[in-house]
Amino acid sequence: MQEVLKIENLKKHYKPRGRVASRSSYIKALDGVNLLVPEGEIHSIVGETGSGKSTLGRIVAGLVEPTEGRVTVNGIDMFNSSRDKVRDLRKKVQIIFQDPYGSLNPRFTVKKIIEEPLKLNHVEFDRERITDILRKVGLTPPEDYMNRYPHELSGGQRQRVSIARSFVVNPSFVVADEPVSMLDASMRVSFLDLIAEIQRERGISMILISHDISIAYYLSRKINVLYLGRIVEYGNADDVVNDAMHPYTKALVQSVPKLGKIEEKEVEIKGNIQTSSSSISGCKFRDRCMFAMEKCATEDPGLKEVKKDHYVACHLY
Ligand SMILES: Nc1ncnc2c1ncn2[C@@H]1O[C@H](COP(=O)(O)OP(=O)(O)OP(=O)(O)O)[C@@H](O)[C@H]1O
Ligand code: SF4
Ligand SMILES: [Mg+2]
Numbered sequence: 516m517q518e519v520l521k522i523e524n525l526k527k528h529y530k531p532r533g534r535v536a537s538r539s540s541y542i543k544a545l546d547g548v549n550l551l552v553p554e555g556e557i558h559s560i561v562g563e564t565g566s567g568k569s570t571l572g573r574i575v576a577g578l579v580e581p582t583e584g585r586v587t588v589n590g591i592d593m594f595n596s597s598r599d600k601v602r603d604l605r606k607k608v609q610i611i612f613q614d615p616y617g618s619l620n621p622r623f624t625v626k627k628i629i630e631e632p633l634k635l636n637h638v639e640f641d642r643e644r645i646t647d648i649l650r651k652v653g654l655t656p657p658e659d660y661m662n663r664y665p666h667e668l669s670g671g672q673r674q675r676v677s678i679a680r681s682f683v684v685n686p687s688f689v690v691a692d693e694p695v696s697m698l699d700a701s702m703r704v705s706f707l708d709l710i711a712e713i714q715r716e717r718g719i720s721m722i723l724i725s726h727d728i729s730i731a732y733y734l735s736r737k738i739n740v741l742y743l744g745r746i747v748e749y750g751n752a753d754d755v756v757n758d759a760m761h762p763y764t765k766a767l768v769q770s771v772p773k774l775g776k777i778e779e780k781e782v783e784i785k786g787n788i789q790t791s792s793s794s795i796s797g798c799k800f801r802d803r804c805m806f807a808m809e810k811c812a813t814e815d816p817g818l819k820e821v822k823k824d825h826y827v828a829c830h831l832y
Pocket of ligand 3: 568569570
């Protein structure tokens with residue numbers, strides 16, 4: 516199957532905020548990520564806060580430039596092509612943000628919010644297209660919502676507007692960055708179903724970003740587990756959850772009751788995720804890993820195919 520998104524050796528290094536920094540203290544938000552998303556598939560990126568998920572999503576959406584590496588969508592290099600090509604490409608990639616409060620312009624009506632990406636993409640105003648997408652996301656009758664402002668909507672309704680805004684331009688790729696994390700738990704499944712339904716109907720490829728591996732499992736074909744800017748495990752969603760191998764993935768699975776086959780307390784991880792800088796040698800997870808051995812401090816465990824189509828970066832395998 517043809518890939519829509521291809522990411523090769525993607526790096527993003529940030530200067531630490533508020534101090535004079537040497538190269539070695541730069542934060543490695545992404546540190547050599549490779550990814551392929553074929554047409555019509557949803558692949559997930561999971562990991563704790565600070566693992567680099569949003570940085571990856573923002574680069575794919577063209578909002579942040581990488582330090583190094585290549586991102587192509589439908590074979591076109593996002594950061595190294597003519598302006599016209601990049602402009603055309605931007606129409607095809609949309610992003611759904613986590614925060615339905617912060618991501619909608621409070622001075623715009625719903626109609627104007629949804630019209631905006633059409634305008635940016637030089638699509639003529641099309642009332643029917645707007646009413647269709649509002650209906651699709653469950654804001655019915657659409658006429659009741661068109662002239663409302665974001666503050667006149669609930670959190671769930673705002674997120675429906677965000678989803679409508681992303682899909683109205685018929686993108687070929689969508690990045691959904693924690694699309695349900697700010698919604699009540701009771702609403703999450705119906706939102707995930709809605710996103711999956713539109714994705715399937717239109718054959719859109721997607722990256723779903725989540726700190727919750729159960730959400731990734733529910734919606735995606737493949738899961739990438741990201742830790743400090745590196746993919747530490749990758750494979751079919753079923754294999755990554757039910758046959759988790761990396762100690763970090765095991766801990767993520769174990770943190771969700773009734774998910775996967777990890778016994779309670781089988782894996783314990785220490786402390787919190789640290790900021791990744793050049794000073795970390797060997798395995799970046801070693802300070803938190805109960806299985807760490809000598810070579811984990813010196814040798815960087817690369818991602819290896821440990822079982823068919825199941826890749827892990829850990830010296831235990
Ligand atoms: N503009 C920036 N300047 C400096 N550092 C940044 C910037 N954006 C992100 N970072 C740092 O890069 C790392 C990865 O951040 P990112 O937002 O991608 O993580 P995340 O996995 O999305 O986390 P969360 O789950 O909290 O959203 C963090 O250490 C973060 O502080
Ligand atoms: S490489 Fe070593 S420290 Fe890293 S996860 Fe595997 S066992 Fe733990
Ligand atoms: Mg984020």
